[in-house]
Amino acid sequence: MxxxxxxxxxxxxxxxxxxxxxxxxxxxxxxxxxxxxxxxxxxxxxxxxxxxxxxxxxxxxxxxxxxxxxxxxxxxxxxxxxxxxxxxxxxxxxxxxxxxxxxxxxxxxxxxxxxxxxxxxxxxxxxxxxxxxxxxxxxxxxxxxxxxxxxxxxxxxxxxxxxxxxxxxxxxxxxARPHAYALGVLGVSAQLLGAARRMLAMATEYAAQRRQYGRAIGQYQAVKHLLADVTVRLELARPLVDGAAVTVASGAGEATVLRDTSAAKVAATRAALLAARTSLQVHGAIGYTAEHDLGLWLTKVRALAGAWGTADAHRTRVLTAVRGEHAG
Incomplete structure (x- = not known):
């Protein structure tokens, strides 16, 4: 699809x-x-x-x-x-x-x-x-x-x-109408994707500006690889989030909706945490300061990672659903 x-x-x-x-x-x-x-x-x-x-x-x-x-x-x-x-x-x-x-x-x-x-x-x-x-x-x-x-x-x-x-x-x-909790999980997953994109953009911009040894740090292969890894993780997470939204709209049963929204939350959380870690690594010490805007997204991602269920809880839900489907 x-x-x-x-x-x-x-x-x-x-x-x-x-x-x-x-x-x-x-x-x-x-x-x-x-x-x-x-x-x-x-x-x-x-x-x-x-x-x-x-x-x-x-x-x-x-x-x-x-x-x-x-x-x-x-x-x-x-x-x-x-x-x-x-x-x-x-x-x-x-x-x-x-x-x-x-x-x-x-x-x-x-x-x-x-x-x-x-x-x-x-x-x-x-x-x-x-x-x-x-x-x-x-x-x-x-x-x-x-x-x-x-x-x-x-x-x-x-x-x-x-x-x-x-x-x-x-x-x-x-x-209540169906899928209230699942829509909350889906919404947080979308927020995490957005936050991850923002931190990747901030890191990319900073890498193009910050110079060491006469070159922008973004020209170094190691930094390029870090940013590329975040991009890949984001591109892998996005279809799961979009797919979960389609599942909710399809009228699927509660178990299927929870399986897909949980998978979306796991993938979005992984992408956002990697983006946070990478962005902080690229920014260096300035990223730790309260004055720098990066901190707003770093703390938001850490909070959203555990909001509406932890990644471990959602992994367990996905695993239980998959085992049940195979057993059936």
Whole structure:
């Protein structure tokens, strides 16, 4: 199977890139880490104008009723530009859990949603910034109080990611639509791809500028090989992410969807971690400094690597699925 974006999807990706490239997202992410949310909310409203938050929302609720592949395009762009906040939860998961007027507010960029799905996702991301806090218990969605005590914020390697424990009680919202968790996994995988691409671009640009012994370090074969290895890993991961999006859209059973989204998460995590390690190696000591933007992506990737299930957990899911298929 050959995966290729349609002209409309490529135009959408270009529009997102143009908006985010001019929005100082590193500055917005740093403000978000200090729990100053207004710059981030402004950016979210601008993304709403491009339809990002309504991609998977049904048309009757003001959304585009688009395919998961379209969401992958948007979330990869968010990862590339380090957009802060519960991006995956709002764009990919909330449409499976909410309905009615609440979804209309999500599509319009007026409602930011965060989700906990114990045990895989035990804490709610940025619950102090979100307008809606949800918990998925089995197949039922529960709306929790959005009045969050900031003192309950738990530490994360990524300062822009605030993690909060969630309670048990709340307002039952009814049965969730299928694949809520799988779409979260798929969304994080897309973010990881975007972050990996950004770090590869930063490393490539730095290698062309930084000179040692009278030559740009990018001219040295060893550096070329490092960057090429990241490129190969990314190209191997992308079809798995796109393929998982197609599987979700196909109406396949839960086991198949979880198998493919787990495989996507494993591949995207491997690519992003290699990109992080390589980019830091190419940048050298400057990459460790808080002032350099590389650090925003390094810490984001480390956090996303364990978000919505660790790589080991997803490998186990894939292995169990494959063994079950062979046994059958």
């Amino acid at each position: 050959r995966f290729a974006l349609s002209p409309e999807q490529r135009d959408f990706a270009a529009a997102l890139d143009e908006l985010l490239a001019g929005s100082d997202t590193p500055g917005v992410a740093r403000e978000w880490a200090e729990r100053r949310f207004e710059p981030g909310r402004k950016l979210w409203r601008e993304l709403a104008d491009l339809g990002v938050w309504g991609l998977l929302v049904p048309e009757e609720h003001g959304g585009a009723a688009a395919e998961p592949v379209d969401a992958v395009v948007a979330l990869e762009a968010c990862g590339y530009h380090a957009v802060p906040g519960p991006v995956v939860e709002t764009a990919a998961v909330a449409p499976r859990l909410l309905g009615g007027g609440e979804l209309e507010r999500v599509a319009a960029g007026e409602s930011m949603v965060t989700v906990a799905i114990p045990p895989e996702v035990p804490r709610a991301l940025d619950a102090d910034a979100a307008d809606v806090v949800l918990r998925l218990a089995g197949t039922s969605a529960v709306r929790l109080s959005s009045d969050v005590d900031s003192a309950g914020r738990m530490p994360s390697i990524d300062a822009a990611r605030g993690l909060f424990p969630v309670g048990e009680s709340g307002e039952a919202l009814g049965r």
